[in-house]
Amino acid sequence: MKIFEKLETLAYRNIVVPLQGRTTFNFVNEHYNKGMKVLDFGCGTGSNSKLFNPEDYIGSEVDSSRVESSGKKYPKYKFEKIPIINSSKDKLPWADNSFDMIFVSLCLHHINAGSCKHIFKEFRRVLKSNGKILGIEPALIDGKYFSNILMNILDAGDYILPINKYKNMYKSESFTTTHINVVKIFGYNLWQYSSVATDEEPTKFENGKTQIRKITKPIHLLGLYGKWVVLIFLGYKLIDLLINMFGSM
Ligand SMILES: C[S@@+](CC[C@H](N)C(=O)[O-])C[C@H]1O[C@@H](n2cnc3c(N)ncnc32)[C@H](O)[C@@H]1O
Known part of the structure; x- marks a missing residue:
C-alpha cells in the first residue's frame, strides 16, 4: 500500500494544505x-x-518517512x-515545561480518546504552566448532514467528533477549551480552538467511533484505494490513445 500512501501525501500537500492555508495562517497569527x-x-x-x-x-x-521528507x-x-x-x-x-504552545492540526481525529488522554498528559508535562494548545480538527456539526457524511467518506480519521466531545476529551485530562471558530473548507467544517491546563477534576470520556463513521468506513476504504486505481487506469488509457493518434503519423 506504500504507493497509495505516497499518492495520498502528494494530494494532501498540494490540494488540502493550500486550500486551508489562509484560514490557518490567520488563526495561528492571532x-x-x-x-x-x-x-x-x-x-x-x-x-x-x-x-x-x-x-x-x-x-x-x-x-519517519514524513519526518525525512519534511526535513528535506x-x-x-x-x-x-x-x-x-x-x-x-x-x-x-x-x-x-519546554513549550509555550502546542499546535495540533488535523491530528486528533486519527487517534482514539483513550490514547488522546495519554497524549494530553504529555502535553501538560511539556507545556509551560502558562502555555496553551492551539488546535484545528474536523468536527461534526448538528444539522450539517452533508458535511458530516462527506468528511467521514473522504477522511482517513476514524474519530471525527462533535465539538462537545472533543472538549470533553480535553476535560478528561483537566484542560479547558475555548471555541474560536468553525471554518468551512472543501466541504469540511474545521473547528479552531485553544486549550489550557487547569486544576479542575478530570471527567470521564467515552471512547469509540461515531455512528456515521461505523456506516461510512467501508465507503471510505473503497474511495481511498478505488480513486487511485481509476485515475491510474484513465492515465494509462489516455497515454495509449495519444500513442495511437500520434504514433501512426
Ligand atoms: C492529516 S495529517 C495532519 C498533518 C498536519 N498537522 C497538517 O495540519 O497538515 C495527520 C497526521 O497525524 C499523524 N498521526 C496519526 N496518528 C498519530 C498518533 N497516534 N500520534 C501522533 N501523530 C499521529 C499522522 O502521521 C499524520 O501525519
Missing part, C-alpha cells in the same frame, strides 16, 4: 508571537512549519520522530 517555543504535534508533511519562526519550531511525527522540503526547520503514545509509559522526548 495566537503566536515570535519567540514562543512551539511543538507541532503530528506535523505531517511539515507544511505548517512556515507559519512559525524556524528558531521557535519543532515538528513531531510518528511517521523545509531545511531551516527542525523535525523529530516521536513514539506513538498509547500508555502512561510512552513519553514525548522533551523535558517538562
Whole structure:
C-alpha cells in the first residue's frame, strides 16, 4: 500500500494544505508571537512549519518517512520522530515545561480518546504552566448532514467528533477549551480552538467511533484505494490513445 500512501501525501500537500492555508495562517497569527517555543504535534508533511519562526519550531511525527521528507522540503526547520503514545509509559522526548504552545492540526481525529488522554498528559508535562494548545480538527456539526457524511467518506480519521466531545476529551485530562471558530473548507467544517491546563477534576470520556463513521468506513476504504486505481487506469488509457493518434503519423 506504500504507493497509495505516497499518492495520498502528494494530494494532501498540494490540494488540502493550500486550500486551508489562509484560514490557518490567520488563526495561528492571532495566537503566536515570535519567540514562543512551539511543538507541532503530528506535523505531517511539515507544511505548517512556515507559519512559525524556524528558531521557535519543532515538528513531531510518528511517521519517519514524513519526518525525512519534511526535513528535506523545509531545511531551516527542525523535525523529530516521536513514539506513538498509547500508555502512561510512552513519553514525548522533551523535558517538562519546554513549550509555550502546542499546535495540533488535523491530528486528533486519527487517534482514539483513550490514547488522546495519554497524549494530553504529555502535553501538560511539556507545556509551560502558562502555555496553551492551539488546535484545528474536523468536527461534526448538528444539522450539517452533508458535511458530516462527506468528511467521514473522504477522511482517513476514524474519530471525527462533535465539538462537545472533543472538549470533553480535553476535560478528561483537566484542560479547558475555548471555541474560536468553525471554518468551512472543501466541504469540511474545521473547528479552531485553544486549550489550557487547569486544576479542575478530570471527567470521564467515552471512547469509540461515531455512528456515521461505523456506516461510512467501508465507503471510505473503497474511495481511498478505488480513486487511485481509476485515475491510474484513465492515465494509462489516455497515454495509449495519444500513442495511437500520434504514433501512426
Ligand atoms: C492529516 S495529517 C495532519 C498533518 C498536519 N498537522 C497538517 O495540519 O497538515 C495527520 C497526521 O497525524 C499523524 N498521526 C496519526 N496518528 C498519530 C498518533 N497516534 N500520534 C501522533 N501523530 C499521529 C499522522 O502521521 C499524520 O501525519
